[in-house]
Amino acid sequence: xxxxxxxxxxxxxxxxxxxxxxxxxxxxxxxxxxxxxxxxxxxxxxxxxxxxxxxxxxxxxxxxxxxxxxxxxxxxxxxxxxxxxxxxxxxxxxxxxxxxxxxxxxxxxxxxxxxxxxxxxxxxxxxxxxxxxxxxxxxxxxxxxxxxxxxxxxxxxxxxxxxxxxxxxxxxxxxxxxxxxxxxxxxxxxxxxxxxxxxxxxxxxxxxxxxxxxxxxxxxxxxxxxxxxxxxxxxxxxxxxxxxxxxxxxxxxxxxxxxxxxxxxxxxxxxxxxxxxxxxxxxxxxxxxxxxxxxxxxxxxxxxxxxxxxxxxxxxxxxxxxxxxxxxxxxxxxxxxxx
Amino acid sequence: xxxxxxxxxxxxxxxxxxxxxxxxxxxxxxxxxxxxxxxxxxxxxxxxxxxxxxxxxxxxxxxxxxxxxxxxxxxxxxxxxxxxxxxxxxxxxxxxxxxxxxxxxxxxxxxxxxxxxxxxxxxxxxxxxxxxxxxxxxxxxxxxxxxxxxxxxxxxxxxxxxxxxxxxxxxxxxxxxxxxxxxxxxxxxxxxxxxxxxxxxxxxxxxxxxxxxxxxxxxxxxxxxxxxxxxxxxxxxxxxxxxxxxxxxxxxxxxxxxxxxxxxxxxxxxxxxxxxxxxxxxxxxxxxxxxxxxxxxxxxxxxxxxxxxxxxxxxxxxxxxxxxxx
Numbered sequence: 001x002x003x004x005x006x007x008x009x010x011x012x013x014x015x016x017x018x019x020x021x022x023x024x025x026x027x028x029x030x031x032x033x034x035x036x037x038x039x040x041x042x043x044x045x046x047x048x049x050x051x052x053x054x055x056x057x058x059x060x061x062x063x064x065x066x067x068x069x070x071x072x073x074x075x076x077x078x079x080x081x082x083x084x085x086x087x088x089x090x091x092x093x094x095x096x097x098x099x100x101x102x103x104x105x106x107x108x109x110x111x112x113x114x115x116x117x118x119x120x121x122x123x124x125x126x127x128x129x130x131x132x133x134x135x136x137x138x139x140x141x142x143x144x145x146x147x148x149x150x151x152x153x154x155x156x157x158x159x160x161x162x163x164x165x166x167x168x169x170x171x172x173x174x175x176x177x178x179x180x181x182x183x184x185x186x187x188x189x190x191x192x193x194x195x196x197x198x199x200x201x202x203x204x205x206x207x208x209x210x211x212x213x214x215x216x217x218x219x220x221x222x223x224x225x226x227x228x229x230x231x232x233x234x235x236x237x238x239x240x241x242x243x244x245x246x247x248x249x250x251x252x253x254x255x256x257x258x259x260x261x262x263x264x265x266x267x268x269x270x271x272x273x274x275x276x277x278x279x280x281x282x283x284x285x286x287x288x289x290x291x292x293x294x295x296x297x298x299x300x301x302x303x304x305x306x307x308x309x310x311x312x313x314x315x316x317x318x319x320x321x322x323x324x325x326x327x328x329x330x331x332x333x334x335x336x337x338x339x
Numbered sequence: 340x341x342x343x344x345x346x347x348x349x350x351x352x353x354x355x356x357x358x359x360x361x362x363x364x365x366x367x368x369x370x371x372x373x374x375x376x377x378x379x380x381x382x383x384x385x386x387x388x389x390x391x392x393x394x395x396x397x398x399x400x401x402x403x404x405x406x407x408x409x410x411x412x413x414x415x416x417x418x419x420x421x422x423x424x425x426x427x428x429x430x431x432x433x434x435x436x437x438x439x440x441x442x443x444x445x446x447x448x449x450x451x452x453x454x455x456x457x458x459x460x461x462x463x464x465x466x467x468x469x470x471x472x473x474x475x476x477x478x479x480x481x482x483x484x485x486x487x488x489x490x491x492x493x494x495x496x497x498x499x500x501x502x503x504x505x506x507x508x509x510x511x512x513x514x515x516x517x518x519x520x521x522x523x524x525x526x527x528x529x530x531x532x533x534x535x536x537x538x539x540x541x542x543x544x545x546x547x548x549x550x551x552x553x554x555x556x557x558x559x560x561x562x563x564x565x566x567x568x569x570x571x572x573x574x575x576x577x578x579x580x581x582x583x584x585x586x587x588x589x590x591x592x593x594x595x596x597x598x599x600x601x602x603x604x605x606x607x608x609x610x611x612x613x614x615x616x617x618x619x620x621x622x623x624x625x626x627x628x629x630x631x632x633x634x635x636x637x638x639x640x641x642x643x644x645x646x647x648x649x650x651x652x653x654x655x656x657x658x659x660x661x662x663x664x665x
Contacts, residue, residue: 068412102445111444118411118448123435129404130436136405137412140364140390160431163401170396324446325480327504 009285016277016286017295019061019218023053023274024299026077029086032303033076033093033107037253041310042093044106045122047074051248052180054273056081058221059148059178059241062229066116066145068138070131073108073122074180078150082117084110086302087309096313103316104324124185125151125158128177132164135173139236146232148176153242154185156202157193168238169206175238176228177203180215182247187259203240215243216271219280246271341524346516348493349379349455353417356501357387360415363501366393366406367419376421377457377516403429403454407437407506410452415501420456423472423510437506438481452506453497459550459599460647461514466635469643471599473510473549474606477576483507484576485531488552490520492529492574499531507531512550512599532575534583540569542661544587546610547597548573551648555597558653566661576606584610585618592623593660599647602630629656 030050036042049056056077060069071078079089084100092099093107101111101120109120118134121127131149138145155161156179168175179199183190190197203210209231213224221243228239246268250257281287316323343351356363365380365387371394374381384392395402399420406416420426426433433454440448460469477484485500485507487493493511500507537552538559545555545568552572559568569587573580588594594614598607611626632646 097445099445101443101447104445105443109443111447113444113447119440120443121436123431126404126431126435129401129432130408130411132401133405133408133410133416134412135408137409137414140409140414141412160400160404163396163398164404166396167398167401167405324442324444326483327441327449328446329504 013286016281017291019057019222020274020278020281020287020291021295021299022057022081023218023277024295025086025302026053026057026080027274028296028299028303029080029306030076032307034249034253036093036307042107044108045073045252045254046093046107047252048247048249049074049077051268051272052182052215052245053077054218054221054277055178055180055215055243055245056150058218059150059176059225059243061222062225063146063148066143068116068118068134068145068147070118070127070134070147070149071120072124072127072151073120074152075108075110075120079110079112079117079120082112083115084112084117086306088112090306090310091313094310094313095315096310097316098309098313102324125155125160125164127151128155128160128164131175132168132173135168135175136171139173144174144233146174146176146229148178150178150180152185153179153181153183153190153199154188154193155179156199157185165203165206165208165238165240169208172237174232174236176225176232177208177238177240178225179240179242180245181242182245184251184259186251187255189259199242200240208238208240210240210242212242212244215245216273216276218273218277248272340521342519343490343522344516345490345493345511345518345520346377346379348490348522349511349516350381352494352497353380354383354386356417356497357383357391360501362413362415363417364391364393364414365417365419366395366402368395368397368421370394370419375419377513380419399425399428400432404432404436406452407432407440407450410450411440411448415451416453417497417501418452418454420454422468423456423458423470424467426454426456426472433482433506433508434479438479441505442481449504450506451501451504453500453509454506455497455509455511457513458510459512459514460636460643461550463638463640463643465638469636471631473508473576474598474600474609476508477606477609481506482577483531484510485574486510486512486549486576487574488512488515488549488572490522491526494522495526495529496531499529503531510549514550518553532578532580534574534580535572536569536583536587537572538568538570540567540591542567542591543593543595543657544569544571544584544591545595545597545653545657546571546573546584548576549599551597551599554648554650555653557650558657561650562654562657566657568657579610579613581613581617584614588614588618589621592621594622594626595653595656595660596626596628597648597653598628598630600631601633602628603633605630624660627656627660629653
């Protein structure tokens with residue numbers, strides 16, 4: 001074997017380990033969230049990404065430092081993958097001030113400016129205009145950063161989707177639009193809400209380049225996103241990827257799932273992105289079956305520590321209730337208290 | 340002192356902001372080639388170019404949201420919305436994002452955004468171009484709501500708004516654009532918030548803002564021989580300058596609130612409630628209000644005039660209030 005081939009093989013193994021680890025981390029972290037929901041330590045809405053991990057893991061693999069991410073209320077995986085610590089995310093869901101939004105946001109509103117992670121937006125399509133504007137700012141500042149914007153297929157029925165795609169194309173802004181098409185907007189299947197279910201056709205109508213990938217195949221998502229991000233960096237123009245995927249759990253913890261045939265759920269579960277990727281990578285010689293056990297152990301440790309961190313966290317005193325409505329810098333200035 | 344129109348003051352404010360700070364850009368419908376629907380930005384496109392004076396398509400939600408996103412990334416956008424009525428198409432972005440992001444993120448993500456919009460009736464533009472919803476926006480924590488009524492404030496409040504780390508909505512009354520005023524050329528800044536006493540008096544406090552300030556001042560002048568009216572220009576509806584309002588009412592013992600917005604649930608109702616809470620025993624007579632009539636603004640001149648506060652209705656209310664005690 002040549003040195004080059006050896007290097008490729010080594011990098012293939014490294015990538016495969018990373019992808020498997022990231023998918024496992026998202027999966028096990030959220031399984032723990034569901035558990036904590038049943039114990040009552042997590043409250044409010046909790047939307048799990050279980051089943052869809054290949055989308056965020058694959059797409060965010062293509063991003064680099066400096067790139068920004070805007071996500072939806074189903075945002076745990078995206079926050080983890082953007083580097084926000086599992087502990088800060090778990091603490092956020094526990095409502096603790098050590099949380100990544102200091103406990104004010106909860107599951108649906110994870111933020112970390114340090115990690116260029118901008119939510120955590122619980123209005124469907126509400127973050128698309130923000131991502132467009134963030135990308136406009138990077139363009140005005142002559143930077144080459146990409147703004148990645150995740151949303152479900154339900155967002156496509158909103159006016160903000162169309163307005164945002166038009167602006168991004170009109171002004172040639174470096175936005176990667178990633179549609180997580182899990183077929184159901186809460187309980188409404190795509191065919192019952194859209195006259196045109198070819199979602200790439202919608203992007204094309206704004207003259208945005210697009211591609212549709214199997215969102216259960218992490219490598220397919222990595223390849224599509226890598227190509228898209230490269231193109232965005234070269235041209236500054238937006239790109240649209242539809243990832244066809246499926247959520248294995250209910251929409252939220254309040255959803256009795258009356259609208260899906262259990263047989264359909266069963267069929268999709270056969271396409272689980274984690275064992276699917278593992279078996280392919282083992283066949284290709286990139287992973288060993290023993291890798292899984294080691295990664296499971298590592299991930300379990302992270303999840304366990306995250307829960308411990310959240311448990312150790314503290315609640316904000318009620319006297320602080322009115323904080324963060326206005327910037328504290330401004331409040332200090334208005335009372336003459338310095339900067 | 341230099342005599343200029345309110346429009347010129349707004350124009351000069353935007354122009355000097357664009358000159359002073361590279362992060363500032365103007366975005367909105369027809370702000371570029373057309374020159375702004377109230378001609379505030381005329382000439383700015385050729386001076387600053389299309390990157391900084393950015394014509395937007397008729398997508399209020401997206402371009403307001405884009406301005407929020409750009410502000411999150413460190414820019415200082417000035418959004419122009421043609422009228423307050425069109426701002427409703429961007430309400431999701433203004434309320435769910437601009438006003439909320441700082442709090443939802445635990446103080447991390449501030450939104451240094453300025454939105455300017457035309458408000459108010461008086462040009463026979465009927466029921467979809469004439470409303471006064473600044474009081475309604477003042478309901479929302481996270482926003483600051485300001486209402487310049489003088490050329491000095493039109494000239495300098497924008498700068499104070501741009502220096503603020505949080506979203507500021509500036510309401511420019513459509514009837515003020517052509518009004519001339521004496522610009523104090525020695526001014527280089529005004530505070531963003533805090534009320535101003537535009538005319539001192541002893542018998543009655545008239546508490547108002549925006550285009551009604553001039554009407555209240557005219558009413559006060561005409562009443563001067565009988566009643567000494569103090570005219571308070573609120574300047575900011577959120578935050579409200581309670582200290583100035585209370586000090587005035589404690590002095591005059593009578594309060595008349597003049598608000599072009601609808602009476603029910605309006606900013607006038609809020610001020611009245613605060614006076615009840617904090618100045619009840621200082622009042623000689625109950626608080627009175629002259630507000631917009633509870634009707635969508637009608638087209639014909641005589642009905643439009645009748646639907647908003649006028650000098651005559653302010654005078655009448657003032658006389659009733661003072662007379663009721665004497």
